[in-house]
Amino acid sequence: MKVSQLYIYPIKSLRPTSITEGILTPRGLQYDRRFMLLKVQPATDNSGSTTLKNMHVTRAPEMGLFQTDIEIPQGEDDRxxxxxxxHPPSQSSSAAPGSDAEVSSVNKLEIPLQPDVKNLKSFEVVMHQSPTTAYDMGAEYxxxxxxxxxxxxxxxxMGDHWREVLGTLAPAKQKHRNGQWWQTWQDSLLSPSGLEKWIHPILIVSFFINAIYQTKSYIQNGMSPEAAKALLPAALAGVALVVYTITNKDDDNKQEHEDGISFADCAPYLVISETSVDDVSTRLPDGEEMDHTKFRPNIVVSGAETAFEEDFWTKLAVGSDRVSLLLTGNCVRCxxxxxxxxxxxxxDGESGAVLKKxxxxxxxxxGAKFSPVFGRYSFLDHAGDGxxxxxxxxxxxxxRGEERSAVDWPGLTN
Structure with a gap:
């Protein structure tokens, strides 16, 4: 099998940008879903206040009229x-695609791919009970x-922020869910970063035991129990200082190491199969083909022998570097x-009834008995970062899994 298409969605729910090469990160392909749109809604009590409502193509299908492209930064000063x-419908219908008339009528906007956020107003965005901090790009945009x-x-x-992954989709949570807590512990211990983390608690326990032992030793050597015990708080204060230092260091680095996502709903990556898309096309009238970008994939795989065999894929190796993608859940559709x-x-017609088909x-x-499945949510093995x-x-x-996985988070799509 091969990677046949790669897509990023610079702005959530707008049409994607096709790329031939992308950088893998734990949060998804670089530049994927770093922006999103929110609708300004006036309050119902005539107070003049407003609220912001997240926009998704399901509730705002006019988002499908926007196409995106990106220019990658070429230097430190290039954002x-x-x-x-x-492409509103009136323009799409009045001019042939690609013609001079069509090109001249298209309304375009350029946005910094990596904005400078220091003068931007921040506010909270909550997606499916998973909050994050975002920046208002301002009046021009x-x-x-x-x-x-x-x-x-x-x-x-979104800037440098991220969101918590829903349910138990994250690989570490999958192991706990499947009763493999011991595997999570083993992975943590045996990894280079895990060994470093275990050194600290071992030192703390050793320090504590040594403090108790020294107190006992003082008593055995003739010091009164009261005087020996008086030394114990001083020894334990050192333990407390070490604990405080390590705890604060872990808090600073917690965001870097946890699984997280951008403005994607459920997971950093979505993998689909061309063979499965072809199966959907057979359900449409002759001459019509299913647009695979409507499935919102990041990675499209060609060469699968049978349609929907990806339901059972749990781990893929990609490229000569054998980068691992962990496929942890089904994408249920809307x-x-x-x-x-x-x-x-x-x-209208058959193309407007794909979900029903x-x-x-x-x-x-x-776990989602009333929603059809298409594609697999995926996470990057941390060794593939970058x-x-x-x-x-x-x-x-x-x-491969012997059984299909079951969702345990709200039935959502990208």
Whole structure:
């Protein structure tokens, strides 16, 4: 099997940017879903206050009218660009795609790919009970999007923040869920960073035992018990100082080492199979093909022998470096599959009934009995942090599950 397509979504729920090579990080492909849009809603009590509501293509199908591209930074002073183009239906229907008339009518916006946040207002964004801090990109960008949508919106940037992973999708939580807590402990102990972490508690315990032993020794050598015990708080104060130092160091580094995600709903990566997409296309009228970008994948794999065999994939090795992707859960689907990107509305006819078609035989997850499954949520093995993935890379299934996994988080899609 091979990697046939790679996609990042610079702005959540807008159409993706196709790339031929990407940098893998624990939070997803570099630059993926670092921005999102929120709708400004006035309060219902006529107080003049407003609230912000997260925007998703399911509830706002007009988001499908926006296409994205990126320019990667080329130096320390280059912040790169996200290039957003808006293709409203009137323009799409009045000019042939790619014609001079079509190109001239497209409304475009350039956004720094890595904004300077020091002068930006921060605020809390909560997605599915998983909060994070984000930055309001400001009037220039908010007004452009607001004009395109026809209602006020805010463009948010995540910066260096991240969100907690839902449920037990994160690999470490999977091991606890499956009764493999001992494996989590073993992995932590045997890894280079884990050995460093275990040195501290061992030293603390040794220090504590030594303090008790010395107190006993003083008593045996003739010191009164009262005088020996008086030395114990001083010894234990040293233990407390070491504990305090280590605890604060761990708090500072906690964010760096925990599994986390950006503005993606459930996991850093979504893997789908071309063979499965082809199966969906057979359910459409002759001449129609399923647009695989409606499944919102990051990694598309070609060459699978059978449709939906990825339901059982649990670990993939990608490329010559054998980077490991851990596939921990199914992606259960919603109405976003029915969006017509040309009109920015739910589709008509057969293409607007893809979700219903999948309902017939793809409700295969016991944790989401009323939603069809397509694709697998994935996490990067930490050893692959910073490595590259490329179109054409070989993909090998290293581990398969004997049974399908079951979701234990709200049924969500990217």
């Amino acid at each position: 790169g660009k996200v290039i957003v183009s808006h 908010n007004e452009w999007f607001s004009a395109c949508f026809g209602y006020p919106v805010v463009l948010a940037y 109405q976003s599959l029915n969006v017509d990107f040309a009109t920015g509305r739910m589709g 999948l309902m017939k035989d793809r409700r295969v997850d016991s 490595m590259s993935i490329r179109v054409g890379d070989e993909v090998v299934v290293q581990e």
